[in-house]
Amino acid sequence: KAGVTQTPRYLIKTRGQQVTLSCSPISGHRSVSWYQQTPGQGLQFLFEYFSETQRNKGNFPGRFSGRQFSNSRSEMNVSTLELGDSALYLCASSSGQPSSGANVLTFGAGSRLTVL
Amino acid sequence: AQSVTQLDSHVSVSEGTPVLLRCNYSSSYSPSLFWYVQHPNKGLQLLLKYTSAATLVKGINGFEAEFKKSETSFHLTKPSAHMSDAAEYFCVVSDRRDRGSTLGRLYFGRGTQLTVWP
Numbered sequence: 001k002a003g004v005t006q007t008p009r010y011l012i013k014t015r016g017q018q019v020t021l022s023c024s025p026i027s028g029h030r031s032v033s034w035y036q037q038t039p040g041q042g043l044q045f046l047f048e049y050f051s052e053t054q055r056n057k058g059n060f061p062g063r064f065s066g067r068q069f070s071n072s073r074s075e076m077n078v079s080t081l082e083l084g085d086s087a088l089y090l091c092a093s094s095s096g097q098p099s100s101g102a103n104v105l106t107f108g109a110g111s112r113l114t115v116l
Numbered sequence: 117a118q119s120v121t122q123l124d125s126h127v128s129v130s131e132g133t134p135v136l137l138r139c140n141y142s143s144s145y146s147p148s149l150f151w152y153v154q155h156p157n158k159g160l161q162l163l164l165k166y167t168s169a170a171t172l173v174k175g176i177n178g179f180e181a182e183f184k185k186s187e188t189s190f191h192l193t194k195p196s197a198h199m200s201d202a203a204e205y206f207c208v209v210s211d212r213r214d215r216g217s218t219l220g221r222l223y224f225g226r227g228t229q230l231t232v233w234p
Contacts (some may be wrong), residue, residue, distance in 0.1 A: 004159070033221070043206065043224035056221050090159060104150075105222065107159035 002027065004108035006091050012114045018079040022112045025093030032074040034066060034103065037088040046089075047091050049074055079111075086115045118143045120207050122225035129234045135194040137228045139207030143189065150208040150222070151181055160206065166190065177201070202232045205209045 005024040013019050025032050033048035046059040049068035066076040072093075078085055089112075092105035123138040135142040141147060164175025171183040181192045190207060207225040 037222075042226045045221050045223075048221060054193075056148075084155070092160075104162060104165060107152075109157070109159040 004091055004093050006089075006108035006111050008111060010112050010114075012051055012116060013081050014086070014116050015081055015083060017081050018076055018077060019078045019081060019113060021089055021091075021113075023074045023076075023091030023093075023108060025074070025091075026095070026106055029093035029106075030072050031094040032068055032072065033092050033094070034074070034076050035090045035092065036060075037090060037110070043090070046076065064092065074114045081115045083115050086113060088112050118147070118223045120223055120225035122205075122207050124228050125167050125226065125229065126229045126231070128231040128233065129197045131199055132196050135192070135197045135201065137192040137205050137230065139190045139208075139225060140188050141190060141209045143209055144170070147209040149181075149183060150210070151190075151192050152206045152208055153203045154206065154227075164194070172199045181217050190194065193228065196198070197230075197232045199232050199234065201204050202230055204229050205225075 007022045023032055031050045035043050035048040036046055037043045046060055046064060047057045047066050048055050048076055052068045052070060053057045063079045066074060068074045088110045090107050090110045094105050119142045120176060121140045129135055132143060141149060149166040152160040153163050154160050164173045164181055165178050166173045166183045172180060176179045177204050179192055179194050181190050204227045206227050208222045210222050
């Protein structure tokens, strides 16, 4: 079955603009989480959605937001872009239910954002 | 609090020699531990996971890791390196306490870049 699909794969924006990244999870997966990967900070958790509800949020400013749709697809948005937002944004999906604690994530290839 | 320390940022080995990537973790509760690999311009792929069953965990591509609670370690090993193993490896911890409320929050180490020489 198809893996986690992220679009676009590459994009270039300028400071002050906003960007929306999309993630389609593996069919049947209801949990989607987002991570930011930079050389300086490594991999950092942004947020997680399950059944259209944000279940957890990392330590990022309010310019970073996300949502999940009824088909489990997810988008994240970054407004008022800063140079430091340049990063690889990774989406991951999981089939586990919260009570089962199964949290093996399958990652997409990422969206590489460059802010000029 | 949960954290992961990967003791080497870079490891270089010759093809056919053993690989050892070191990881120490800190967790307030019984952790779940993972190793992920990232090849250039690709996402993260799960190598193996530990979730309190056998302490020696076998993964894909000949990798394995041993959970040692007394040493709070979860080192990744492979008996014989292959050129295709060159990639970045991440040790990851998920706190079981989080499981009731969240699925996706993992804590990543800073990564170990593995170079394999012919």
